[in-house]
Amino acid sequence: MDPDEEAVLLVGHGSRRERSNEQVRELAAGLEDRLGIPVDAGFIELASPSIDEAIAGLAASVSRIAVVQLSLFAASHVKADVPLAVRSARSAHPDVEIHNGSHLGIHPAIVDLLDDRAAAVEAELGADRDEDEVAVVLCARGSSDPDANGDVHKLARLLREGRAFDRVAASFIGVTEPRLEETLHRVATARPDAVVVLPYMLGDGVLTERIREGAAEFDAEYPYVDAAAGDPLGTDSRLLDVLGDRWQAARTGSVEMSCDTCKHKVELDGYEEDVGGARAMLRAVTHRESHADREDVDDDPHAHDTPDAHVAVCTNQTCAADGAPAVLERLRQAVRDSDACEARITRSSCLGRCGDGPMVAVYPDGVWYGDVDESDAGRIVSSHLDRGRIVSDLVDVTL
Structure with missing residues (x-):
C-alpha cells in the first residue's frame, strides 16, 4: 500500500433501476478524471456495491478515503x-x-445549472424572461426532516435573486407540503405568462415523471398559462464542481453540517421524539435493513417490505467483552426455531449505554434491554417477539 495513495468514494442512494445507478458511476468516472485519483461508486441501498463493500475494495490499495x-x-x-x-x-x-x-447541498454551480434548465423550458414555451412574466416552481422530493425541506425554500430564493423571474416557489412531490398541485394553482392566481416547473432531482425516474405529469395537467387546465417541466440535474459537469469542493472539505476535515436545526440534535416542535443520537442511529439501522427485501414497485419507488421486528445487538468493545456475540447468535437461532415471528437480527455499533450491556434494542417497539446474557435471548424471542409481551426485568429504557 502506498501511504500517500488517496481515493474517493462517491455514495449514491441506489436504485433497482440500473439507469439511475449508472448515473452515479458516470459522475464517479468524471470526478476521477477531474481529480486525478481513484474514484469508486457505492450505494446506500438497493444497488451494489454497498458502502462497506466499496470501502473494503479501496482499502486494500490506499491509505486515505x-x-x-x-x-x-x-x-x-x-x-x-x-x-x-x-x-x-x-x-x-x-x-x-x-x-x-x-x-451536494446549496452551491452556486447548482443555482446556475437550475437557471439553465429554466432557460431551456422558456425557449420551448417561447417565453422571454425580460418581457414576459415567468414563474418558476422548484419541485423537490420532500423529506420528513424540516432542515432539508428548509433548504429547498432557500434554494428557490437564491434562484430568484438577481434574475428576472416573476416569482420562484418551492414545492414537493411527496412527504411534506406544499405539494406541486397546490403550488401550481396558487401560482396561477397571479396570471403569469409562463410557468417553468423544475424537478429538483438527480435522475430521470418515477418522481421526475410525476412532476412532468403534474406540469402537463396544469398546462391543460389553465389555457391562459403556458407551462412545462424541465430536465433533472442529470450528469451535468457543474455537479463535478460541487463534488470537487465537497471532496476538498472532506479530506481537510473542514466539513460543516447544519446542527442548529437538525431534528436529531435539537428539539423542534412536532419532532420531539426524533431527538437523540442513539435513537437516530437505531432508526438508520432499521431503515437500512428494512430495504433489503423491498420490491420494485413502479408506482411507489420507496415502498417497504419489512419484517415484523428488527433487533439490534450492540457488539462494540464493552458489550462484546460482556458476551454480546453469544447473545447475537442465540437470538438468531431462537428466531430460526420460532414459527411465530419474523424478525431480523443484526449487529449494531455503540448504543451509548456502555457498562449496562450487552444491549439489545427491539424495533419498531423502541424497547432496549440491558445486561442481557445468552440465556435471556430465548425469553426475548418467545415472549417479546412471539407474543408481544415485554420482558420487564430486562428493560433498560424505552423510546
Missing part, C-alpha cells in the same frame, strides 16, 4: 445512514484514514 455524498439535501441518509456505515468501516479498516464528506 474521502466519502463524498451524492445527496441533494441533508436528511436521514446524510445524517444517519452514511455516518453509520463510515463508522463501521473505520472499525473494519483501522489502518485506513476515512473522512466523511457532506452532501
Whole structure:
C-alpha cells in the first residue's frame, strides 16, 4: 500500500433501476478524471456495491478515503445512514484514514445549472424572461426532516435573486407540503405568462415523471398559462464542481453540517421524539435493513417490505467483552426455531449505554434491554417477539 495513495468514494442512494445507478458511476468516472485519483461508486441501498463493500475494495490499495455524498439535501441518509456505515468501516479498516464528506447541498454551480434548465423550458414555451412574466416552481422530493425541506425554500430564493423571474416557489412531490398541485394553482392566481416547473432531482425516474405529469395537467387546465417541466440535474459537469469542493472539505476535515436545526440534535416542535443520537442511529439501522427485501414497485419507488421486528445487538468493545456475540447468535437461532415471528437480527455499533450491556434494542417497539446474557435471548424471542409481551426485568429504557 502506498501511504500517500488517496481515493474517493462517491455514495449514491441506489436504485433497482440500473439507469439511475449508472448515473452515479458516470459522475464517479468524471470526478476521477477531474481529480486525478481513484474514484469508486457505492450505494446506500438497493444497488451494489454497498458502502462497506466499496470501502473494503479501496482499502486494500490506499491509505486515505474521502466519502463524498451524492445527496441533494441533508436528511436521514446524510445524517444517519452514511455516518453509520463510515463508522463501521473505520472499525473494519483501522489502518485506513476515512473522512466523511457532506452532501451536494446549496452551491452556486447548482443555482446556475437550475437557471439553465429554466432557460431551456422558456425557449420551448417561447417565453422571454425580460418581457414576459415567468414563474418558476422548484419541485423537490420532500423529506420528513424540516432542515432539508428548509433548504429547498432557500434554494428557490437564491434562484430568484438577481434574475428576472416573476416569482420562484418551492414545492414537493411527496412527504411534506406544499405539494406541486397546490403550488401550481396558487401560482396561477397571479396570471403569469409562463410557468417553468423544475424537478429538483438527480435522475430521470418515477418522481421526475410525476412532476412532468403534474406540469402537463396544469398546462391543460389553465389555457391562459403556458407551462412545462424541465430536465433533472442529470450528469451535468457543474455537479463535478460541487463534488470537487465537497471532496476538498472532506479530506481537510473542514466539513460543516447544519446542527442548529437538525431534528436529531435539537428539539423542534412536532419532532420531539426524533431527538437523540442513539435513537437516530437505531432508526438508520432499521431503515437500512428494512430495504433489503423491498420490491420494485413502479408506482411507489420507496415502498417497504419489512419484517415484523428488527433487533439490534450492540457488539462494540464493552458489550462484546460482556458476551454480546453469544447473545447475537442465540437470538438468531431462537428466531430460526420460532414459527411465530419474523424478525431480523443484526449487529449494531455503540448504543451509548456502555457498562449496562450487552444491549439489545427491539424495533419498531423502541424497547432496549440491558445486561442481557445468552440465556435471556430465548425469553426475548418467545415472549417479546412471539407474543408481544415485554420482558420487564430486562428493560433498560424505552423510546
